[in-house]
Amino acid sequence: MNLEIFGVEGIGEVTEGDDVASMILEALPGQLQDFDIVVVTHKIVSKAEGAVRVAATDEDRWAIVQSESASVVRRRGDLTISITRHGFICANAGVDRSNVMPGYVVLLPRDPDASAHRIRRRLERQTGVSLGVVITDTFGRPWRRGLTDVAIGVSGLPSLVDYRGTTDTFGSTLEVTEVAAIDEIASAADLVMGKATGIPVAVVRGLRLVGDGRATDLVRPPSEDLFR
Amino acid sequence: MNLEIFGVEGIGEVTEGDDVASMILEALPGQLQDFDIVVVTHKIVSKAEGAVRVAATDEDRWAIVQSESASVVRRRGDLTISITRHGFICANAGVDRSNVMPGYVVLLPRDPDASAHRIRRRLERQTGVSLGVVITDTFGRPWRRGLTDVAIGVSGLPSLVDYRGTTDTFGSTLEVTEVAAIDEIASAADLVMGKATGIPVAVVRGLRLVGDGRATDLVRPPSEDLFR
Numbered sequence: 001m002n003l004e005i006f007g008v009e010g011i012g013e014v015t016e017g018d019d020v021a022s023m024i025l026e027a028l029p030g031q032l033q034d035f036d037i038v039v040v041t042h043k044i045v046s047k048a049e050g051a052v053r054v055a056a057t058d059e060d061r062w063a064i065v066q067s068e069s070a071s072v073v074r075r076r077g078d079l080t081i082s083i084t085r086h087g088f089i090c091a092n093a094g095v096d097r098s099n100v101m102p103g104y105v106v107l108l109p110r111d112p113d114a115s116a117h118r119i120r121r122r123l124e125r126q127t128g129v130s131l132g133v134v135i136t137d138t139f140g141r142p143w144r145r146g147l148t149d150v151a152i153g154v155s156g157l158p159s160l161v162d163y164r165g166t167t168d169t170f171g172s173t174l175e176v177t178e179v180a181a182i183d184e185i186a187s188a189a190d191l192v193m194g195k196a197t198g199i200p201v202a203v204v205r206g207l208r209l210v211g212d213g214r215a216t217d218l219v220r221p222p223s224e225d226l227f228r
Numbered sequence: 229m230n231l232e233i234f235g236v237e238g239i240g241e242v243t244e245g246d247d248v249a250s251m252i253l254e255a256l257p258g259q260l261q262d263f264d265i266v267v268v269t270h271k272i273v274s275k276a277e278g279a280v281r282v283a284a285t286d287e288d289r290w291a292i293v294q295s296e297s298a299s300v301v302r303r304r305g306d307l308t309i310s311i312t313r314h315g316f317i318c319a320n321a322g323v324d325r326s327n328v329m330p331g332y333v334v335l336l337p338r339d340p341d342a343s344a345h346r347i348r349r350r351l352e353r354q355t356g357v358s359l360g361v362v363i364t365d366t367f368g369r370p371w372r373r374g375l376t377d378v379a380i381g382v383s384g385l386p387s388l389v390d391y392r393g394t395t396d397t398f399g400s401t402l403e404v405t406e407v408a409a410i411d412e413i414a415s416a417a418d419l420v421m422g423k424a425t426g427i428p429v430a431v432v433r434g435l436r437l438v439g440d441g442r443a444t445d446l447v448r449p450p451s452e453d454l455f456r
Contacts, residue, residue, distance in 0.1 A: 001420045003233040013397075074454040081454065089371040098405075099396040138405075142370050142455035143317040144446045146388045146408025148415070150372070160374045168327045169241075169426045177326075179366075180374025181419070187376070188416030191409070191435060192229045198397045207419060218372045226302040226309065227370035227455050 001206060007192040008201040016050040021122035024201050037132040037204040038123060039189035042152055043099055043106050044200045045115050045135055051107040052100060061095065061105055068093035068107055073228060084108060087219035088152060089228075090139045108137065112153025113214040120155040132156040132209065136186040142227060149190035151182035151215045158182075159213025180218055181209060231434040235420040235427040242428075244278040249350035252429050265360040265432040266351060267417035270380055271327055271334050272428045273343050273363055279335040280328060289323065289333055296321035296335055301456060312336060315447035316380060317456075318367045336365065340381025341442040348383040360384040360437065364414040370455060377418035379410035379443045386410075387441025408446055409437060 010027045014020065024038065032038070046052065055061040069082035073089055082093035086108070094108035109115045112135045120133040135153030140146075151159075163177040189202035222228055239255045242248065252266065260266070274280065283289040297310035301317055310321035314336070322336035337343045340363045348361040363381030368374075379387075391405040417430035450456055 001235055003231075003416075003420050005231040005233070005416075007229055076454060079454075098400065099398065101398055102400055138407075143448055143453060144378070144408065144411065145448045145452075146406050146411065146446055148408050148411050163422075170327065170329055172326065172330055177366075178374050179418070180372065180376050183372065183374065183376050184415035184419050187412035188231075188233075188419060190407070191412050191416060191432075192231050194391075204419075218374060220371055220373045225371060226304060226307075 003188075003204065003206040005188055005192050005202055005204050007199040008203065009199050011044065011200055014044040014047040016048065016052070018048045019122070020044055020048045021119050021126065025123065025126055027201070028203075032123065032127045032129050032131060032203070033205065034129045035132070035205075035208055035210075036129070037134060037157065037185055037207060037209070038119070039134045039136060039185060039193075039202045039204060040119065041193060041200045042109055042112060042135050042137050043096070045109050045112070045119070045153075046106045047100070049109055049115065051109055052104055053107065054103060055097065055105040056103050061097070064105060064107070065092045065095045068095055086112065086152070086216055088139075090137070094137060108152060109135065113155065113216060114153075116153035116155035116215075130156070130210075134182050134185050134189070135215070136189065138190070149186040151186045151218070154182050154213055154215045156211070157209050157213055158211030159215060159217035161209070182213065182215065183218065229434060231416075231432065233416055233420050233430055233432050236429040236431065237427055239272065239428055242272040242275040244276065244280070246276045247350070248272055248276045249347050249354065253351065253354055255429070256431075260351065260355045260357050260359060260431070261433065262357045263360070263433075263436055263438075264357070265362060265385065265413055265435060265437070266347070267362045267364060267413060267430045267432060268347065269421060269428040270337055270340060270363050270365050271324070273337050273340070273347070273381075274334045275328070277337055277343065279337055281333055281335065282331060283325065283333040284331050289325065292333055292335070293320045293323045296323055314340065314380070314444055316367075318365070322365055336380060337363065341383065341444060344381035344383035344443075358384070358438075362410050362413050362417070363443070364417065366418070377414040379414045379446070382410050382441055382443045384439070385413075385437050385441055386439030387443060387445035389437070410441065410443065411446065
């Protein structure tokens with residue numbers, strides 16, 4: 001299986017009310033194909049949805065982080081690890097001041113799975129092909145240094161790919177092997193998007209994944225989580 | 229930037245003493261190119277290095293998990309989360325019985341960064357091109373369901389790509405933004421390797437990363453870790 005991943009440049013600055021799907025299609029260097037997965041950094045989705053707030057001071061920003069947090073898991077110095085209303089655990093409840101006008105912050109979309117679904121429907125209507133859409137953010141994680149991109153919204157794809165019951169190369173049945181494919185897709189796409197390059201969209205071509213998962217499926221229920 | 233990722237099929241079963249680099253080159257469908265990143269699932273590296281143990285019973289396996297663990301972080305039912313001697317935190321100290329003969333388990337390589345370095349040197353000598361090598365395993369993580377592949381060994385690449393000090397699209401300086409690029413590479417490669425497909429190697433082509441990081445650089449020091 002060959003995978004091709006390319007970034008979509010030239011989308012330009014997104015503001016409230018913009019039609020992200022149309023902007024992606026205008027900037028795309030070629031045609032979308034069946035099974036293509038369009039990976040979109042949440043920042044342009046949030047901006048199109050108006051999920052941007054004025055935050056002139058650190059105190060303003062802190063108040064916004066609090067209002068975006070369902071609860072705070074840990075705090076040390078400047079770092080706050082929150083649970084968002086969606087259930088995601090991340091720094092500052094996803095409130096971020098990079099790649100937005102100075103004095104403003106961008107929030108996470110209110111319902112990123114629904115945002116992904118809307119973008120997918122628009123892309124599919126305008127192109128006539130069947131697609132997947134993943135909306136990403138950049139999260140830290142316990143135990144391992146460095147950030148990786150993960151999926152916070154998805155449409156048209158399975159959230160987890162379950163290999164349980166399949167057999168390995170020795171004919172033994174695989175045990176617990178649920179792969180977070182949409183997180184791996186988000187990470188793969190980040191390799192061509194980068195952080196400072198103004199490439200907010202990438203296309204992953206060559207996978208044959210179809211499903212109706214939601215990114216919130218990846219939220220581990222507190223009762224199963226040994227590390228909250 | 230365009231990225232191409234393809235799996236390397238037909239490597240066959242690896243046993244102690246095998247030359248993994250030569251087996252990869254024989255199975256490769258084409259030529260390696262400068263900057264190619266060869267991603268190798270640790271299982272074939274461990275097997276070539278003899279890091280395989282007889283484990284006829286659950287008790288045997290449990291004893292091996294203990295001997296491979298520097299310490300145990302959490303335990304619930306069958307699930308043990310250990311810190312390995314390398315510092316990685318993962319289930320069962322990486323001791324795994326899938327894709328190995330029934331009655332045996334595979335351990336992590338003793339020094340996966342050194343293993344990656346040896347494989348890279350052999351590949352480079354035989355091909356004359358400059359490469360990166362990443363050795364992967366499949367880890368769970370707190371908070372998010374599903375497994376993803378991460379880097380446990382690396383050679384020829386930076387472990388973290390640091391965007392601090394670069395500016396975003398608004399000219400603002402990016403804050404803490406160290407990306408765990410080798411983990412994103414591991415996850416990207418897993419999309420073509422799968423879990424049950426007998427594809428233990430993939431090539432990631434199109435990145436221009438060069439460095440001398442080690443995968444153990446990604447181990448977050450306990451003093452910085454809020455979630456141990």
